[in-house]
Amino acid sequence: MKVDIAYGREGLTIDVPERNLLKILRMAEKPVSADPYGETLKSLASPTGTPPLAEIARGKSSACIVVSDITRPVPNSKIVPPIIQVLEDAGIPSENITILIATGIHRPNEGEELVTVLGEELPKKYRVVNHMSREADTHEYLGKTPHYKAPIYMDKTFLAADLRIATGLIEPHLMAGYSGGRKAVVPGISSFETLKVLHGAESMAYEKNVEGVIEGNLFHEEALYVARLTRVDFIVNVTLNERREITGIFAGDLNEAHIEGVEFMKTQCMDTVDEPVDAVITTSAGYPLDLTFYQAIKGMTAAQGILKKGGILIIAAKIEEGIGSPEFTKLILETESVEEFLESIKKPDSLVLDQWQFQKFCYVLENHEVWLYSDGIDRETQKKLFVTPLESIEDGIKKVKARFGENAAIAVIPEGPYVHAGVS
Numbered sequence: 001m002k003v004d005i006a007y008g009r010e011g012l013t014i015d016v017p018e019r020n021l022l023k024i025l026r027m028a029e030k031p032v033s034a035d036p037y038g039e040t041l042k043s044l045a046s047p048t049g050t051p052p053l054a055e056i057a058r059g060k061s062s063a064c065i066v067v068s069d070i071t072r073p074v075p076n077s078k079i080v081p082p083i084i085q086v087l088e089d090a091g092i093p094s095e096n097i098t099i100l101i102a103t104g105i106h107r108p109n110e111g112e113e114l115v116t117v118l119g120e121e122l123p124k125k126y127r128v129v130n131h132m133s134r135e136a137d138t139h140e141y142l143g144k145t146p147h148y149k150a151p152i153y154m155d156k157t158f159l160a161a162d163l164r165i166a167t168g169l170i171e172p173h174l175m176a177g178y179s180g181g182r183k184a185v186v187p188g189i190s191s192f193e194t195l196k197v198l199h200g201a202e203s204m205a206y207e208k209n210v211e212g213v214i215e216g217n218l219f220h221e222e223a224l225y226v227a228r229l230t231r232v233d234f235i236v237n238v239t240l241n242e243r244r245e246i247t248g249i250f251a252g253d254l255n256e257a258h259i260e261g262v263e264f265m266k267t268q269c270m271d272t273v274d275e276p277v278d279a280v281i282t283t284s285a286g287y288p289l290d291l292t293f294y295q296a297i298k299g300m301t302a303a304q305g306i307l308k309k310g311g312i313l314i315i316a317a318k319i320e321e322g323i324g325s326p327e328f329t330k331l332i333l334e335t336e337s338v339e340e341f342l343e344s345i346k347k348p349d350s351l352v353l354d355q356w357q358f359q360k361f362c363y364v365l366e367n368h369e370v371w372l373y374s375d376g377i378d379r380e381t382q383k384k385l386f387v388t389p390l391e392s393i394e395d396g397i398k399k400v401k402a403r404f405g406e407n408a409a410i411a412v413i414p415e416g417p418y419v420h421a422g423v424s
Contacts, residue, residue: 006286008318049253057090064161077119102188153191181258186223272424283416290317294324299416319376328354
């Protein structure tokens with residue numbers, strides 16, 4: 001059976017024998033927004049848990065709107081203009097409106113990437129600033145988090161604004177349960193000094209800091225604490241379908257509007273199999289999420305829940321920009337074994353930038369083999385990433401059948417981390 005899966009910008013069609021294909025796990029179809037501008041305006045006027053944005057903005061002299069960076073397919077060019085319209089109608093001058101790109105610890109988005117993130121017009125009309133997590137003088141100290149005692153250093157650009165707005169995308173997330181809401185602040189506009197604790201070994205090892213879990217998720221609770229301390233006045237979050245069309249707009253209170261969006265997303269993103277499978281074929285949701293191996297790990301962690309112990313996780317990811325940050329690349333290439341790495345991170349002051357993603361990857365490797373199809377990096381490099389390189393997905397299927405038999409059960413998740421996969 002031919003199945004289209006997300007891969008890079010162009011996608012990939014694979015052929016899975018029908019006798020082996022147990023199920024294709026997908027997001028549920030939901031009605032899409034026919035008028036994103038108008039529906040965003042409506043949500044700003046009738047938000048959840050707060051007065052209308054126009055009322056909150058009245059009397060304010062400046063505003064800062066946090067938006068996701070290029071690693072998230074948030075339709076900023078559709079949801080930010082109506083926000084700005086409300087702010088300007090409320091009396092905030094256009095020159096006092098700043099768009100802050102929540103890069104977290106990622107690189108700044110400039111040039112063509114900035115157009116991808118914001119569209120053609122917004123960068124021409126408004127001040128746009130990239131968050132720089134490792135520039136200490138661009139942050140202000142606000143105290144410590146209650147559980148992990150992380151020092152809270154927050155972007156001064158956001159703190160300087162009279163009105164503080166956070167936007168984002170709600171989707172399953174490998175440590176926060178679901179993205180959106182407070183994640184625009186943590187890690188979005190937090191200092192590396194904050195993140196190296198909240199993304200540290202203890203936080204990543206906690207059993208509830210995983211996809212699909214909000215209640216009892218300590219990362220979520222810490223991030224929410226920081227976002228409240230930072231005083232996020234209003235949020236605008238969206239949910240998207242597999243075609244990146246808007247299926248929901250959730251505006252208002254930092255927590256209430258976010259939870260409303262999460263509950264909706266659960267009805268859209270969750271899919272199950274009746275029993276664990278021998279192999280799963282998944283993705284990192286294509287561009288822009290599969291630009292690096294670092295990001296592709298999100299597709300692996302999201303899919304592992306439906307695999308038998310010892311099952312095979314096959315992932316297709318373009319990885320056209322390489323392994324990841326210099327620190328992550330050096331870490332993974334120089335690590336000899338999973339056991340060595342997991343032991344090393346127990347040592348005080350051992351943290352390396354981006355090690356948290358490698359830690360999550362190691363938890364997958366403890367129970368499963370990972371086989372990778374990618375034409376973005378060479379096979380010799382792939383062999384150093386604790387994966388088995390594949391010539392094609394079909395090559396992987398043949399090897400799965402050789403190991404588990406001609407009737408090996410295989411599931412396919414075309415959109416990878418956007419689907420919360422489980423066993424019913």
